[in-house]
Amino acid sequence: xxxxxxxxxxxxxxxxxxxxxxxxxxxxxxxxxxxxxxxxxxxxxxxxxxxxxxxxxxxxxxxxxxxxxxxxxxxxxxxxxxxxxxxxxxxxxxxxxxxxxxxxxxxxxxxxxxxxxxxxxxxxxxxxxxxxxxxxxxxxxxxxxxxxxxxxxxxxxxxxxxxxxxxxxxxxxxxxxxxxxxxxxxxxxxxxxxxxxxxxxxxxxxxxxxxxxxxxxxxxxxxxxxxxxxxxxxxxxxxxxxxxxxxxxxxxxxxxxxxxx
Amino acid sequence: xxxxxxxxxxxxxxxxxxxxxxxxxxxxxxxxxxxxxxxxxxxxxxxxxxxxxxxxxxxxxxxxxxxxxxxxxxxxxxxxxxxxxxxxxxxxxxxxxxxxxxxxxxxxxxxxxxxxxxxxxxxxxxxxxxxxxxxxxxxxxxxxxxxxxxxxxxxxxxxxxxxxxxxxxxxxxxxxxxxxxxxxxxxxxxxxxxxxxxxxxxxxxxxxxxxxxxxxx
Numbered sequence: 001x002x003x004x005x006x007x008x009x010x011x012x013x014x015x016x017x018x019x020x021x022x023x024x025x026x027x028x029x030x031x032x033x034x035x036x037x038x039x040x041x042x043x044x045x046x047x048x049x050x051x052x053x054x055x056x057x058x059x060x061x062x063x064x065x066x067x068x069x070x071x072x073x074x075x076x077x078x079x080x081x082x083x084x085x086x087x088x089x090x091x092x093x094x095x096x097x098x099x100x101x102x103x104x105x106x107x108x109x110x111x112x113x114x115x116x117x118x119x120x121x122x123x124x125x126x127x128x129x130x131x132x133x134x135x136x137x138x139x140x141x142x143x144x145x146x147x148x149x150x151x152x153x154x155x156x157x158x159x160x161x162x163x164x165x166x167x168x169x170x171x172x173x174x175x176x177x178x179x180x181x182x183x184x185x186x187x188x189x190x191x192x193x194x195x196x197x198x199x200x201x202x203x204x205x206x207x208x209x210x211x212x213x214x215x216x217x218x219x220x221x222x223x224x225x226x227x228x229x230x231x232x233x234x235x236x237x238x239x240x241x242x243x244x245x246x247x248x249x250x251x252x253x254x255x256x257x258x259x260x261x
Numbered sequence: 262x263x264x265x266x267x268x269x270x271x272x273x274x275x276x277x278x279x280x281x282x283x284x285x286x287x288x289x290x291x292x293x294x295x296x297x298x299x300x301x302x303x304x305x306x307x308x309x310x311x312x313x314x315x316x317x318x319x320x321x322x323x324x325x326x327x328x329x330x331x332x333x334x335x336x337x338x339x340x341x342x343x344x345x346x347x348x349x350x351x352x353x354x355x356x357x358x359x360x361x362x363x364x365x366x367x368x369x370x371x372x373x374x375x376x377x378x379x380x381x382x383x384x385x386x387x388x389x390x391x392x393x394x395x396x397x398x399x400x401x402x403x404x405x406x407x408x409x410x411x412x413x414x415x416x417x418x419x420x421x422x423x424x425x426x427x428x429x430x431x432x433x434x435x436x437x438x439x440x441x442x443x444x445x446x447x448x449x450x451x452x453x454x455x456x457x458x459x460x461x462x463x464x465x466x467x468x469x470x471x472x473x474x475x476x477x478x
Contacts, residue, residue, distance in 0.1 A: 022354065075357035101355045108348050171359070174345035206272055215345035216271035218368065219434040221360035234442045241440025243272045
């Protein structure tokens with residue numbers, strides 16, 4: 001069996017306030033069929049065997065749908081495979097002997113917790129600010145009682161594919177969360193159920209996004225390339241349109257955001 | 262929403278940049294068209310300059326709108342740039358752009374270069390302090406004497422390269438900011454941005470090049 005030998009350069013940081021630094025790790029005898037995270041598991045087992053602290057990284061489902069994992073690998077959020085989360089990236093995308101630089105998402109709004117783990121609570125607070133609909137309690141309505149045009153349903157589904165991993169922020173030179181916020185706004189705003197709060201939603205979510213210290217959108221499209229779900233920046237134009245309309249015609253009042261940054 | 266709150270949001274500032282961008286692109290189209298009058302001869306362009314002086318309301322109205330647009334455009338850009346820099350306090354050791362290009366990545370510094378050029382350009386051809394042989398209301402004389410000096414022509418040609426780059430991303434981007442983006446219109450706005458970014462700077466550089474090669478004397 002052919003094996004891979006990678007030369008890792010990994011960001012290590014003991015805690016939120018500790019100074020971080022890059023540490024080199026030699027990673028021989030790897031299988032090309034391993035996922036990137038399995039490779040880190042192997043490296044960590046070796047570190048533990050040597051009595052060293054393992055590399056901390058976030059992960060959960062490891063099947064590309066939970067949004068927990070996310071690393072900047074050789075300068076690209078989620079690594080070299082397009083439309084793929086870090087957990088679904090495999091070592092066959094790398095050459096043996098290659099240097100692999102591994103960094104956490106870098107943004108003021110995503111403080112490092114430890115090593116490669118960042119706190120993405122800012123995204124949760126953007127959701128809490130307006131990423132929901134009001135639903136009546138009571139009996140479940142008939143599935144087809146509210147008609148949704150097929151094109152709208154498809155577009156809403158494309159936006160709803162967002163797993164909130166934060167790769168858009170990581171890849172943006174301005175560390176903007178526009179693609180994330182816009183995906184949520186488009187997903188709800190395309191549905192009939194999302195209409196009542198539509199003006200308030202965009203004003204509140206954008207206000208919260210700004211409060212969290214994310215940068216602005218410069219329409220350069222790095223986010224849509226990094227997005228593991230390939231969400232188009234067309235949703236950002238839609239958010240801008242909703243924001244303009246709400247600023248001019250409605251949504252006055254409770255523009256407070258969802259909580260302290 | 263009151264304008265103060267609109268202006269304080271990142272999207273509000275971008276909308277201001279987009280609207281002022283439309284004003285500036287609109288003006289630049291008129292400017293380049295008028296410049297081409299120089300190929301109709303000294304009489305034509307000098308008469309055009311004199312004609313503008315008989316319409317002070319139009320002249321000063323346009324000047325005020327342009328000044329306001331430039332100020333708003335630059336202030337919003339500067340504030341957003343400061344904010345964006347603060348949004349990433351630690352930079353990446355390695356960062357590989359996947360989608361952006363040379364034009365979209367140079368909007369900020371390219372914009373600063375264009376602002377400096379704009380100041381020089383006004384001192385050069387409008388007020389005349391930066392022009393050693395300036396004659397008021399004689400644009401043909403002013404342009405031909407200026408561009409005979411190779412480095413003055415070079416400054417203008419370089420500035421028009423910067424303008425082409427700024428227009429290529431800016432014209433495309435302002436539609437995005439104003440919410441005009443859809444699979445049906447995206448191809449058209451890319452095409453429009455390309456046409457404007459190529460034709461406008463070409464129209465402008467045709468004058469210094471024509472002077473340098475002796476077509477205009």
